[in-house]
Amino acid sequence: MSAEAHPGTPEPNHARRFTTIWLIATVIATPLVILLLGPELPPGKASAEAAGQVTDNTVLLGMATPVLLLVLIYLAYAIIVFRQPKGAVLEGPAVRGDARLQTAWIVITSVLVLSLAAYGTVRLEEGNGAGSGNGPTPLTVPKGPKLPVQVIAQQWAFTYRYPTYGGVETTHLELPVNQMVELHITSIDVIHSFWAYQLGVKADANPGVDNVVFVKPTTEETFEVHCAELCGIWHGGMFDHGHVVSAGAFEAWIRQQEANFAPATKVLPPYAKTYSPEPTRRAE
């Protein structure tokens, strides 16, 4: 069962063939992905921050597509072309590496990765990360007037306090359109995560922590609110809808809330960045 030497028939230039296939596929697929799939990517365009995230998602997808195609087409090519003939026991070429190719790979992947990180950092500091939890002292604060709203998470509901409207606490979130909102997210028991999907907002609610998020809704619409961090048995049921409404409608709604909840507001603790109720214990 001795094997034959490398077959003498002239082989096609596999490297050139593969590169051509990959280049053609990339040139066709990448614009298609960016143009067709890009606008469909989450979280939509209901706020300036969400729209920025859609752009970022599109850029990342556009960068990932050639890489995905490179490896997939390579694997397919290798599987189809470089096979052991049936019943044979041939050996492949004893090549143990290629210094130039390896160096090129290291350089190219490093450049790709570093530019990805640089892009992400620039976009983050431009304010596209404003929708994800910025902690108590955000590095970049948008200019102009902001409407402060506090999100208080507890097992298993979110409530909202409007400090500029007498600290009224509502069970429902309404925001005015085209107004920069400053969300202060905190928790009074375990860790939750406030996820306003269409607005591109996600921020953990930690007990004793004031997690700040900026968001500027740009269209009047209903958005989903989920809890995105496991918080106990009714975690999945911690689900609600919020509304972005016109400035006038918001003003009317919040005045109504202020009046309705006036008796409750009187007995609430005064508005604060965080609240420390008695630690939740099972048996004491």
Added chain:
Amino acid sequence: MSTTAAAATPQPVGRPLWRRLIGFNLLTAVILGVGGYYLGWFIGHQVDGKSFEFQAAIDENDVALLLAYFFGVVGFLIGLGFANYPISRLLGRPASLREKEQEGIGRYFGLCTDHKVVGIQYLIGIGVFFFVGGLNAMLIRTELLHSSPTFVGPNQYLSLVGMHGTMMMGMMTSGILGPFANYFVPLMIGARRMAFPRIEALTFWLLMAAGFILVSTIFFGGFPTGWTGYEPLNDQAVMGMDSYICFFALVGLSMCLLGLNMMATIITMRAPGLTWSRLPIFVWSVFATSVLMVLAAPMLIATLLMAALDRSINTSFFIAGGGGSSYLFENLFWFFGHPEVYILALPGFGIVLELLPVFTRKPLWGYRLAVSGMLGVSLMSFFVWQHHLFVSGINADLRPFYMLSTEIISIPTGFIFLCVMGTLWKARTSFSVPMLFCLGWAFNFLIGGLSGVFLSDTPSDTTTHGSFFVMAHFHYTIMGGLIFTFFAGIYYWIPKMVGLRFNERLAKIHFWSMFLAFNSTFLPLFVLGMEGMPRRVSFYEPKLHTLNVWVSISAFVLGASMLVFLVNAVYSLIFVRLRAESNPWRSKSLEWQVPTPVPVNNFEQIPVFDSDPYDYGTPLAVGGGQPAAARA
């Protein structure tokens, strides 16, 4: 036959039955384990009398349960005979490796210091818990057939999620290192045993004790936190949480000892001529993983100790109201948790790169690049953990750094891909079942890796964080990475481990059904995450119902594909007993040159290496480069 003073203690073969039953074996271990458990339970109620009064009524006493588990495990290990050696050494008796020279099936059910027996113990033990974890996944997907809880209650649902995640993330850390590294590292490096054979046995039995403790959580109300065990939910949970804490701490201990043992073996016990640059790539991956295990696992144990103290004696390390911080737990946990996911992924890299040369009949392409890739991943994995906390509000100004470090870790991972691709180039690939699983790995890990880019970028992560997207991502890297290579390893090495082989047709059905069902299950989860479905919920919006039903059905097919494997294993290895050739894959690696079954001491003479094991690519002489091994 033996290397040490075997003559000093002749095996008492003709002992009476009662003496054999009462000796140090699994039966004694269970008896002492249960005894220890009730002792700890009793002591716990004595020392924590205040809560005894009150908590006895609701059957809640964390001190008692933690002590019960502790004494139970100690009793179990003493029963197995782990105390015998230290005691006999203290009494001045000579050193011996007597536990190694057992015969028969009984040695698989007790303390055995033969690395080949431990490898098979691991394979069976981990396999059982893998199926338990998989069964949990089936129940989770059954519940998700409906958009609101119908099949199990929300409490049971979270317990299932927690048990599935914890079982897989905990037990499967040793999924490849346990069976395959224990069995084959000594054979690959030309050693007769591991550096610390008793510690090797200890890691296995610790893991088994841990597995039972995790399953026992169902008697104490389960735990609601998932595998991450976040505080303060952890502190709030019922006693089932203590099972999680003990389980993971024991797994951490087992992992740490396993890593130390592997490192010591690889550093000190290589045969002459086996330089670092000739070391099989699988051994390198085991080495890189071991470094992670030794450095990361102690962090886990310390974190869980703090959590246990918070729960049992009301300290407040993690309770904001008492001066602690929930961030502290997140930081400590992920400082362990991120290296942990590479503990799961790295051995898979090793198996793929080890098997490719055999099935492509080519030397490993870019050996040094592969080694630096693995070491690079293992080093970098300690600098990325806060990407799990991008939206948590902690150190928001450090996010660019963690974005950078997370994205940099894809460079060494890319090395591995280049080596895989280079080895496939102009190869003579034969598509045997282990090779199919390796190619499956390449596809899965590619998707897993590229989807990770969306999680590493903070603005993108805003949507994907904590959603089904991240769930799909890590199933692609861990199930698609670890489990596929785990099966590649089983199909590849079983002929050496037991001298039998699998039915090839059933094995191919297993691969194709698993590969297709896996992708059909987890690709839609990316979409579900992007559509706004959070993880670990048993409620979801009705508009996501169709896709969820699709995923559930695919998951059932995936589960059925595991049954194909099980049927094949029972059919081929127990009933038909298909004899395997001594070296069916024509591998040049050293483990295939020893006879099957492998002699107790592996090698009559310690081999001398003059090359790495990837000397393919020249025409094979009859029987390979080394003398043909005797057929079994």
